[in-house]
Amino acid sequence: MSNSTVTLKIDGVEITVPEGTMILKAATDNGIRIPTLCALEGLSNSGGCRLCLVEIAGSPKLFAACITPVSSGMVVTTNSERLKEYRKMTVQLLLSERTHVCSVCVANDHCELQSLANELGVDHVMFERKWTDYKIDSTHDFLVIDRNRCILCTRCIRVCDEIEGAHTLDLKMRGKDTQVIMDLDNNWGVSCSCTSCRKCAKVCPVGAIYVEEEPLARTKHKEIAEFLLARRRR
Amino acid sequence: MLREDKRRELLDNFMRKHEYDESALLEILHKTQEIYGYLDNESLMYVAQSLNLPPSHVYGVATFYSFFKLKAAGEHVVTGCLGTACYVKGVEEIMQAVEREFNVKRGESTADGKLSLFVTRCIGACAMAPSVVIDGEVMGKATPELVINKLKLLLGGNKTETR
Amino acid sequence: MEGTRLKLGDLQKIAEHEVDFERAFKHRINVCCSSGCVPFGAFDVLKAFQEAVKEFGVEKECKVARTGCVGTCAVGPAVVIEPGDYLYQNVTPDKVRQIVRDHIVLGLPVKDMLYQNEAFFKKQHRLVLRNAGKIDPTRIQDYIAAGGYAAIVKCLATMTPQGVIYEVLGSGLRGRGGAGFPTGQKWSLVARSHSSPKYIVANLDEGDPGVFANRTLAEADPHAILEGMLIAAYAVGAEKGYIYIRAEYPLAIETLQKAIAQARAMSLLGENVLETSFKFDVELRFGAGAFVAGEETAILASVEGRRAMPRPRPPYPANSGLWGKPTLIQNVETLANIPLIVLNGGAWFSKIGTGKCTGTKCFSLTGKVNNPGIIEVPMGITLHEVVFDVGGGVADNRKFKAVLVGGPSGGCLPETLLELPIDYDSLTRVGAIMGSGGIVVIDDKSCMVDTAKFFTDFCIDESCGKCTPCRAGLAKIKEIFEGITRGEGNLEDLATLEKASIYIRDASLCGLGQTAPNPVITTLRYFKDEYVRHIVDKVCPADRCFKNVKEVNKQ
Numbered sequence: 001m002s003n004s005t006v007t008l009k010i011d012g013v014e015i016t017v018p019e020g021t022m023i024l025k026a027a028t029d030n031g032i033r034i035p036t037l038c039a040l041e042g043l044s045n046s047g048g049c050r051l052c053l054v055e056i057a058g059s060p061k062l063f064a065a066c067i068t069p070v071s072s073g074m075v076v077t078t079n080s081e082r083l084k085e086y087r088k089m090t091v092q093l094l095l096s097e098r099t100h101v102c103s104v105c106v107a108n109d110h111c112e113l114q115s116l117a118n119e120l121g122v123d124h125v126m127f128e129r130k131w132t133d134y135k136i137d138s139t140h141d142f143l144v145i146d147r148n149r150c151i152l153c154t155r156c157i158r159v160c161d162e163i164e165g166a167h168t169l170d171l172k173m174r175g176k177d178t179q180v181i182m183d184l185d186n187n188w189g190v191s192c193s194c195t196s197c198r199k200c201a202k203v204c205p206v207g208a209i210y211v212e213e214e215p216l217a218r219t220k221h222k223e224i225a226e227f228l229l230a231r232r233r234r
Numbered sequence: 235m236l237r238e239d240k241r242r243e244l245l246d247n248f249m250r251k252h253e254y255d256e257s258a259l260l261e262i263l264h265k266t267q268e269i270y271g272y273l274d275n276e277s278l279m280y281v282a283q284s285l286n287l288p289p290s291h292v293y294g295v296a297t298f299y300s301f302f303k304l305k306a307a308g309e310h311v312v313t314g315c316l317g318t319a320c321y322v323k324g325v326e327e328i329m330q331a332v333e334r335e336f337n338v339k340r341g342e343s344t345a346d347g348k349l350s351l352f353v354t355r356c357i358g359a360c361a362m363a364p365s366v367v368i369d370g371e372v373m374g375k376a377t378p379e380l381v382i383n384k385l386k387l388l389l390g391g392n393k394t395e396t397r
Numbered sequence: 398m399e400g401t402r403l404k405l406g407d408l409q410k411i412a413e414h415e416v417d418f419e420r421a422f423k424h425r426i427n428v429c430c431s432s433g434c435v436p437f438g439a440f441d442v443l444k445a446f447q448e449a450v451k452e453f454g455v456e457k458e459c460k461v462a463r464t465g466c467v468g469t470c471a472v473g474p475a476v477v478i479e480p481g482d483y484l485y486q487n488v489t490p491d492k493v494r495q496i497v498r499d500h501i502v503l504g505l506p507v508k509d510m511l512y513q514n515e516a517f518f519k520k521q522h523r524l525v526l527r528n529a530g531k532i533d534p535t536r537i538q539d540y541i542a543a544g545g546y547a548a549i550v551k552c553l554a555t556m557t558p559q560g561v562i563y564e565v566l567g568s569g570l571r572g573r574g575g576a577g578f579p580t581g582q583k584w585s586l587v588a589r590s591h592s593s594p595k596y597i598v599a600n601l602d603e604g605d606p607g608v609f610a611n612r613t614l615a616e617a618d619p620h621a622i623l624e625g626m627l628i629a630a631y632a633v634g635a636e637k638g639y640i641y642i643r644a645e646y647p648l649a650i651e652t653l654q655k656a657i658a659q660a661r662a663m664s665l666l667g668e669n670v671l672e673t674s675f676k677f678d679v680e681l682r683f684g685a686g687a688f689v690a691g692e693e694t695a696i697l698a699s700v701e702g703r704r705a706m707p708r709p710r711p712p713y714p715a716n717s718g719l720w721g722k723p724t725l726i727q728n729v730e731t732l733a734n735i736p737l738i739v740l741n742g743g744a745w746f747s748k749i750g751t752g753k754c755t756g757t758k759c760f761s762l763t764g765k766v767n768n769p770g771i772i773e774v775p776m777g778i779t780l781h782e783v784v785f786d787v788g789g790g791v792a793d794n795r796k797f798k799a800v801l802v803g804g805p806s807g808g809c810l811p812e813t814l815l816e817l818p819i820d821y822d823s824l825t826r827v828g829a830i831m832g833s834g835g836i837v838v839i840d841d842k843s844c845m846v847d848t849a850k851f852f853t854d855f856c857i858d859e860s861c862g863k864c865t866p867c868r869a870g871l872a873k874i875k876e877i878f879e880g881i882t883r884g885e886g887n888l889e890d891l892a893t894l895e896k897a898s899i900y901i902r903d904a905s906l907c908g909l910g911q912t913a914p915n916p917v918i919t920t921l922r923y924f925k926d927e928y929v930r931h932i933v934d935k936v937c938p939a940d941r942c943f944k945n946v947k948e949v950n951k952q
Contacts, residue, residue, distance in 0.1 A: 046863070047708065047709040047863075047864070047906060048863045048864045048865070048906065049864070049865055050864050050865050050866055050904050050905070050906070051865075053904060061903075062903055062904060064709055064906070067709045068709070068711075069711070085900075086900055086903065086904050089866075089870075089896075089897070089900050089904075090865050090866065090904070093865055093866070093869035093870055093873065094865060094869065096869070096873065097868075097869040097872070126893060127873045127876070127893075127897075128873070128876055130872075130876075152862065152868070161288075166288075167288035167290060167291065168288070168290060169290060170288065170290035170291050170293065170294040171294050171298075171704065171862070172293055172294050172297040172298075173297045173298070173862075174297075174298050174687070174689075174704070174859075174860065174861050174862045175857060175858065175859070175860035175861065175862045175868055176857060176860070176862065176868055176869070176871075176872045177862070178862035178868070181290055181293060181294070182290065183288075183289040183290050183293070184275045184278055184279060184289045184290070184292075184293045185293055192289070193288065193289070193290075255702075256702050257700065257701045257702040258702060259702035259703075260682070260683060260684075260685055260699065260702055261682070261683060263685070264644060264683055264685065291703075294704055295702070295703060295704055298687060298704040298705065298861075299684070299685030299686050299687050299705075300685070300686035300687065301644050301645070301684075301685035301686035302685055302686075316606065316855075317606030317607050318605075318606045318607035318763070318764070318801070318804075318805065318835065318837050318851075318852075319606070319607040319763035319764055319769070319837060320606075321606075321851055322763075322764045322765065322837060322839060322843060322848075323764075323765075354645070354686075355604065355606050355686075355688065355855065355858070355859070356604070356605070356606035356607060356608070356609075356645075357645060359432065359433060359436065359470075359609075360470075360607050360608075360609060360761060360763040360769065361433055361470030361471040361473075361763060361769040361770050362433065362436070362437075362470065362471065362473075363763065363769075371436065372436035373436075374436060374437065
């Protein structure tokens with residue numbers, strides 16, 4: 001990365017960051033919070049969850065902050081009424097897309113989706129909720145995947161591929177039928193490539209992947225990707 | 235039907251021609267499906283190993299594209315075109331008639347494996363809408379009667395098992 | 398001739414030789430053998446003509462040729478006899494003897510078999526489809542005789558790459574894939590990119606249901622696509638090109654494969670194109686049934702052998718495309734315009750169509766219209782002219798209700814907007830898009846609520862699933878539609894539909910999601926009364942909805 005820096009304005013605050021920095025990181029590093037569920041420091045960016053959408057002066061379009069690099073003189077708004085409205089909508093869609101019942105979820109109180117809903121003031125869901133009934137895979141010695149709680153953020157897939165290097169996980173199908181799979185859509189217990197490293201459970205923002213009989217507070221450790229990557233460079 | 239070793243050889247030759255290049259995965263899956271009729275886990279694993287790709291990646295690609303079939307098709311295949319022109323001209327009625335008559339759901343085969351009913355998004359014969367493809371042959375300006383009669387003829391008049 | 402390596406000056410000789418050869422024939426019988434006609438026996442008709450001309454002893458004066466599509470796909474197989482462009486419709490092998498006897502031997506065209514429809518062709522302007530139905534797509538000599546490959550010769554002999562880009566900029570040509578980005582600007586971006594190698598991807602992944610114009614082009618004039626790619630490659634400095642084509646188009650694939658082999662054999666493709674230092678080669682890549690793969694960044698993923706999931710831009714493919722290298726992605730229709738622009742100049746091209754939107758556009762005209770088929774019209778023509786003049790009006794004497802412009806993510810436009818000129822900006826303004834050029838005429842037997850639901854279904858099936866608005870949002874829209882067409886809707890649903898649609902349009906990652914709500918937004922805007930009748934009166938004006946409900950009630 002080059003040494004030159006770029007100065008821009010985010011929510012009226014003037015910020016100077018290295019060239020090539022994404023808006024999300026520029027904001028976060030300067031104490032401005034932009035919500036996200038799929039972006040995670042240390043992993044490649046997906047741009048899929050659409051929670052980090054921001055406005056950039058001069059364009060009618062919205063930009064995902066996690067994958068839009070800063071440029072000189074850029075004026076970014078992260079919190080307009082429209083953006084707040086859209087973020088609520090996104091959270092509502094995620095909550096109604098599959099089966100999310102906080103009170104019976106392993107991730108209750110440690111769930112990024114739940115805390116985001118609280119933070120954004122999502123007090124109802126305007127859509128009919130869909131109760132999915134996907135089979136829970138608990139064939140692995142201690143890792144469990146409950147796809148009913150999955151929000152398809154693909155953090156698990158990216159950490160498995162990019163940090164662990166196993167690429168056990170990927171997506172199958174497309175659209176609303178998309179699912180996280182192991183190998184050839186096999187049961188986790190018979191996976192030929194899984195190293196049982198648990199990183200997928202550590203970075204899962206919700207209660208979709210977890211370690212059996214381990215308190216979630218202990219499992220969750222989403223900083224692991226950044227931590228490992230930083231040391232790998234040395 | 236070719237012997238298994240012969241089929242494997244065809245696939246090997248094709249992959250060699252593409253220098254086991256992972257960017258040719260779609261072409262290789264097309265070839266595999268052409269040789270075996272569909273993509274079963276065994277051949278997907280073989281392709282993954284040959285190209286040094288993670289199995290989940292190959293499975294993800296094979297299931298992303300609707301042209302790839304992971305299950306064997308029935309002896310006869312009827313595919314309804316659900317393109318706009320065909321929809322506007324009433325292909326849905328044909329699909330429902332076939333479903334009722336032969337007790338088969340779209341995307342599946344009859345219990346005896348004689349007939350599969352698939353849906354495709356536009357075969358490009360829009361000016362002849364509604365179109366239905368029966369065993370590879372396009373039937374333009376189709377009607378429920380025409381399709382059902384043709385299928386009955388193909389199935390030898392034996393009604394498939396009903397519920 | 399085939400297989401000899403050509404030099405720059407040799408093409409002219411081939412063309413002259415071909416023209417002399419053609420001149421020896423008094424008549425030319427062109428049998429359309431494209432995907433629209435083949436299922437109805439076009440190859441049998443071709444064979445019957447070959448036999449009949451022998452039988453009547455006129456094989457020395459008649460050239461029987463297989464050609465591509467003339468556009469009248471509803472009356473196939475179609476046969477054109479030159480001179481005079483007599484178009485015979487619904488030709489079957491048993492009619493062939495009579496046609497040869499009366500028309501060729503006696504000189505009396507068989508009137509009652511002719512396509513009596515001047516209007517279909519009158520307002521068309523065929524640039525892209527200039528050779529469609531006129532040349533044999535399987536013979537490179539036919540293309541050369543029609544002036545083909547003269548443009549790449551001109552480029553290599555007399556023009557600099559910058560000079561070519563200058564002409565394309567001057568032509569005002571905009572991408573025909575849907576978004577309408579200025580082609581010359583795109584070329585400049587790729588040309589300026591310093592990294593190498595550079596790639597060209599020709600997009601022939603025509604996934605829109607009801608659209609088959611690109612297929613028609615590939616089947617009728619494959620070399621026009623190749624020549625366009627060659628010129629683009631020369632201009633931007635690319636060495637390798639891919640044509641990404643739907644696997645569902647076997648005839649187009651076969652035609653292109655033949656064309657590539659012929660071009661290679663004549664050194665029009667390969668290491669030293671026409672014995673110059675310019676090198677460029679083309680490979681086919683097959684799609685596998687994914688509409689989203691037509692999206693610019695998704696097509697890259699697919700060519701690389703991955704799931705066709707779009708990724709955000711920037712980086713733009715012009716800087717970082719295939720394998721991170723600069724890549725020019727163009728629709729095949731855009732590319733087929735290029736040779737004409739090079740030969741006649743950008744200024745000539747810019748006079749066709751309207752000032753902001755130059756040239757022509759190919760459309761697949763389908764649905765409830767009298768003359769369905771492939772048409773090519775100048776930009777700026779009105780929808781009314783397309784539907785009622787070229788299309789001959791609504792079929793079966795039904796009443797016009799709407800016209801869908803732009804494929805499944807286009808807009809449903811009402812009668813009041815029929816005077817709208819067809820160009821990128823006018824269409825966008827009323828909520829439709831150019832898309833890849835689908836025009837579907839909808840009559841009063843169709844229900845607009847049902848139609849919007851159908852297109853939403855399509856987009857749900859084709860959504861890649863990466864971003865929340867498109868994946869989860871469209872599914873919710875569908876649920877609301879299901880409620881309304883079951884008779885369980887309420888007026889609040891309309892507000893929710895509108896809110897969700899606009900959110901999906903604004904918040905989605907790629908063009909598919911951003912345009913998917915168009916049918917919902919436009920039907921809500923122009924046909925709201927139909928929604929209200931469904932909800933309040935539980936009545937479907939076209940009697941298409943509530944069917945399942947009625948059946949349940951009966952039981």
